Every structure is written in structure tokens, then in C-alpha cells.
Ligand code: NDP
């Protein structure tokens with residue numbers, strides 16, 4: 158494979174660091190596979206500068222403008238450019254590359270993804286929240302520019318690998334580990350702390366994604382992500398609990414065939430696939446040993462303890478406005494939970510109440526066709542989620 162220029166937005170996070178591990182190993186073992194152009198982060202100037210120097214990036218961009226002087230000091234004496242702010246990240250994402258890895262957490266990643274697509278850069282997309290809010294926009298812009306969108310989320314990478322040309326597809330299944338509370342009672346879940354919720358049994362991820370995995374909101378977002386990415390209606394999307402996280406996704410065809418993708422639960426495999434596609438890049442992950450593993454288990458989602466999938470089905474059936482509300486209410490509720498302002502079970506409850514307000518007519522009429530409209534609905538949804546939380550606190554004296 159000829160050397161491929163890549164940029165990583167969200168370089169200092171869990172996905173960003175794994176991607177740089179993939180790059181380091183590929184460059185050391187398979188010739189100069191990747192060249193880093195732009196790296197971006199939120200506020201971790203030290204981590205970003207160290208990465209930019211180690212990979213000889215052209216430019217390092219930090220979202221938090223107060224960190225620019227630190228970033229500049231750390232990069233002094235190199236020829237790496239330093240910049241700050243949301244617009245600078247969007248501009249960096251538009252620098253010509255063969256692939257931009259979208260690994261910022263939350264809807265905050267949408268703007269740079271759209272900027273990369275409009276510049277004609279293929280996008281390897283980990284940032285599921287941006288698909289849940291901006292799926293329609295991302296895919297229509299990508300089609301218009303002839304840009305490829307390569308899924309990084311493991312379930313979607315699996316489906317992408319199983320789908321073939323997509324003909325004769327009956328349905329898609331994504332698997333869920335069930336998270337840390339798979340066997341916990343509702344009472345145990347009610348008392349769960351952010352630390353317990355973030356302790357995922359199989360995957361190592363950023364805090365927000367880990368808490369989403371505990372509520373199964375991660376799977377709810379992935380259900381919607383699969384719908385948008387593969388253009389499949391909700392009735393043809395299934396979620397199944399598979400505690401070992403070995404099968405990541407499956408495509409079912411009209412002749413009864415089911416094609417599944419298997420692999421150790423390590424994001425380096427789907428990251429490597431999305432960066433290397435259509436080639437495969439040698440990657441250091443545990444190799445599967447099915448005989449040692451012995452068995453693979455499956456069960457249905459318990460929707461009483463985990464209402465998130467039901468909410469996703471409901472929102473996805475309504476369309477991208479409702480999925481945006483679901484995502485932004487969840488981001489707001491997860492922040493409140495981490496800050497100690499609400500309990501674990503309140504997260505799904507806040508999302509459900511915010512969605513109910515949306516369905517009952519509030520905020521209708523805002524489309525999600527442009528970045529500005531999505532940003533407006535994002536703001537309203539977070540405000541409404543905060544209002545739901547405040548009313549709960551007044552009611553419960555919390
Ligand atoms: P992390 O929290 O570990 O990392 C988030 C990254 O985004 C960091 O580099 C952070 O910078 C940066 N960031 C945060 N806010 C902003 C902002 N406003 N502008 C620019 N950069 C910002 O998250 P993960 O790596 O776990 O997840 C990243 C995305 O990938 C999420 O959308 C997640 O859902 C998705 N994903 C993650 C998986 C995983 O295994 N981790 C699996 C599949 C999908 P800083 O370090 O400075 O805060």
C-alpha cells in the first residue's frame with residue numbers, strides 16, 4: 158500500500174491513542190504505511206504535543222484556546238504548526254489526506270467531520286454521536302463528494318466486513334456485551350457510582366462511552382448509527398447480548414445465511430481496518446483461540462432494566478431530529494451523572510422524558526439538514542434535558 162496521509166481528530170483519547178499504536182506498528186513492520194498530517198484534541202496540550210512530536214505531524218490543534226500558549230511552548234523548536242479553537246480544528250480536518258479519523262467524543266465532532274468530507278477526505282468514523290445527530294448530512298455530503306465513510310465502531314466495522322455488496326440483505330444484528338450491570342438488580346443499578354458504571358468488563362474506552370455501555374445507551378446509539386450508515390429501517394436491526402464480545406456484528410441474508418465477524422475485543426482491529434481499507438494492515442491484538450474460549454453465549458436485552466434500545470427504536474422511527482434529541486439529552490444526562498447531580502438510572506429516564514417532550518410537540522419544526530440546524534436542536538435538547546433533571550431534583554428533594 159502506498160504511504161497514506163491521515164489526520165486524527167480526538168488524538169489524545171482512547172481511540173486516538175489506539176490509532177497511533179496501529180500507525181506506529183504498521184510503519185515499523187510494513188514500511189512507511191501512514192504519515193500523520195493533523196492531530197487535534199480538546200484540552201490535553203501536553204499529550205497532543207508529545208504525539209505531534211513523536212509522529213512528526215504537520216499541525217497540532219487544541220480546542221481549548223486557553224491551552225494554545227502551552228501548546229506553542231511545547232512545540233517550540235519544531236516545525237509543527239500550533240493552532241486552537243473549533244474553527245481551526247475544522248480547517249485542520251480539511252487538509253488533504255487519504256483518511257481523516259473522526260475520534261472526538263460527542264456531537265462536538267460533527268463539524269470537523271463535515272469539513273473533512275467537504276474537502277474530499279475519506280473519513281474513518283468512530284464518533285458515533287455525530288452520526289446519530291448528523292447521519293443524514295454526513296451521508297448526503299459524502300455521496301455528493303464521492304467520499305467514503307468507513308465505520309470504526311466495532312459492530313459497524315463487522316457489518317461492513319460481512320455485507321458484501323449488500324444485495325439480498327434481510328437484517329443486521331449488532332452485539333452488546335451487556336456492560337458492567339448485565340446481572341445487577343435495578344436496586345444495585347440505582348446506587349451505582351460513576352466509577353462502577355465506567356468499569357467495563359471487556360473493552361477499554363473513554364469515560365463517556367463506558368458509561369453509555371453501562372446504560373446500554375451505547376448500543377442504542379449504535380442501533381441508530383447502523384440504521385444511518387447502512388440505510389436500513391429499524392425493523393431490520395437487531396441487538397443481542399453477547400457477554401464475551403467476540404462476535405461484533407452479523408449480516409443475515411434472504412437465503413438464511415448469516416455472516417458474522419469475530420475478533421478479540423480490541424478497537425485496534427476495526428481502527429486498523431478503517432485506516433487501511435481496502436487493504437489490511439498488520440496489527441498487534443490478541444489472536445482468537447476459540448477452543449480455549451470454549452463457548453459463546455447470547456441472550457435478549459432486558460428492556461426493563463435497560464430501556465435504551467426501546468428509546469432508540471422509537472427515536473429512529475421518527476427520524477434524525479428525534480435521534481439528535483436522544484443523543485444530546487444523553488450527553489447532558491451523562492455529564493450530570495459524572496458530576497454527581499443524578500443517579501445512574503436517571504440517565505435513561507432523562508433521555509426518555511426529553512424525548513417525550515419532543516414527541517409532544519416542543520422543538521418540532523427544527524430540521525437537521527444543516528450544521529446550524531443540528532447545533533440549534535442540540536442546544537434545545539440539552540436545555541430541555543437539564544430542565545427535566547431540575548424538575549426531578551425538586552420532586553425528589555435531590
Ligand atoms: P475519549 O474521551 O477517550 O477521547 C475523546 C477525544 O476527543 C480526546 O482526544 C479529547 O481530547 C477529544 N475532545 C473532546 N472534546 C473535544 C472537543 N470539543 N474538540 C476537540 N476534541 C475534543 O473518547 P473515546 O476515544 O473513547 O471515544 C471517541 C469517540 O469514539 C466517541 O464518539 C465514542 O463513542 C467513539 N467510540 C469509542 C470506542 C472506544 O472503544 N473507546 C468504540 C467505538 C466508538 P482531550 O484528551 O484533550 O480531552
Ligand code: MG
Pocket residue numbers: 310311312379
Ligand atoms: Mg461499539
